[in-house]
Every structure is written in C-alpha cells, then in structure tokens.
Amino acid sequence: MNTMEDDAFDDQAHMRETPPDPAKIRRGTAERQQRFDVAMKRLTVRIDEELLQQFSQLAAEGAEGKSHEQLINQALREWLSARGMKEMLRAEIQMAVQQSLASARRGMEAPL
Numbered sequence: 001m002n003t004m005e006d007d008a009f010d011d012q013a014h015m016r017e018t019p020p021d022p023a024k025i026r027r028g029t030a031e032r033q034q035r036f037d038v039a040m041k042r043l044t045v046r047i048d049e050e051l052l053q054q055f056s057q058l059a060a061e062g063a064e065g066k067s068h069e070q071l072i073n074q075a076l077r078e079w080l081s082a083r084g085m086k087e088m089l090r091a092e093i094q095m096a097v098q099q100s101l102a103s104a105r106r107g108m109e110a111p112l
Contacts, residue, residue, distance in 0.1 A: 047072070
C-alpha cells in the first residue's frame with residue numbers, strides 16, 4: 001500500500017494502532033548516515049564548469065545554508081515543475097484555440 005499518494009490514509013490513526021517496535025529502531029550517527037546514503041543515490045553527472053562555479057558561488061554566499069549540490073537539485077526540481085506547468089498551459093491553449101476555430105467555422109457555415 002503506497003501511503004504517500006493516498007490522501008485518505010490517516011497517519012496518526014495508523015501510528016496509534018501499530019506503534020513502532022523499539023527493538024527495530026536503529027539509532028546513532030552511523031545508522032542515520034546509512035539511511036541518508038540509501039535515500040541519496042550517488043551518480044556522476046557532467047556539469048559545465050561555468051555552471052558549477054555559479055552554483056558554488058551561490059552556496060558560498062549563504063544561499064539558505066545549502067550546498068551547491070542541494071542548490072542544483074532544487075534548480076532541477078523547479079525546472080521540472082515549471083516544465084509540467086508549461087505543458088499543461090500549452091494543452092489548455094491548444095484546446096481553447098481549437099474550440100474557437102470550431103466555433104468560427106460553425107458561424108461561417110450558418111446561412112444568412
């Protein structure tokens with residue numbers, strides 16, 4: 001069951017009904033680092049030196065206390081979000097234009 005996408009899932013009720021098992025809770029910096037490493041997949045991406053310098057400079061200037069990697073991730077997320085909005089807007093405009101053209105054609109076909 002994917003609870004991340006289920007709006008009807010009640011997290012608080014679930015936690016009351018199924019509390020965590022203290023024996024399975026792993027604490028400590030090594031465990032925290034392991035969870036972080038699993039969450040953050042490491043791979044090599046080639047970035048232009050100029051872009052890397054600009055993101056490094058932003059990070060050095062104290063951009064919300066984030067590293068240049070975090071700033072790059074944020075910029076990519078914002079770009080993907082904007083791209084999705086752009087595609088949605090493009091589809092809406094195309095539909096409106098098609099409806100207008102169809103309406104105009106019907107108006108031209110009507111007898112005077």
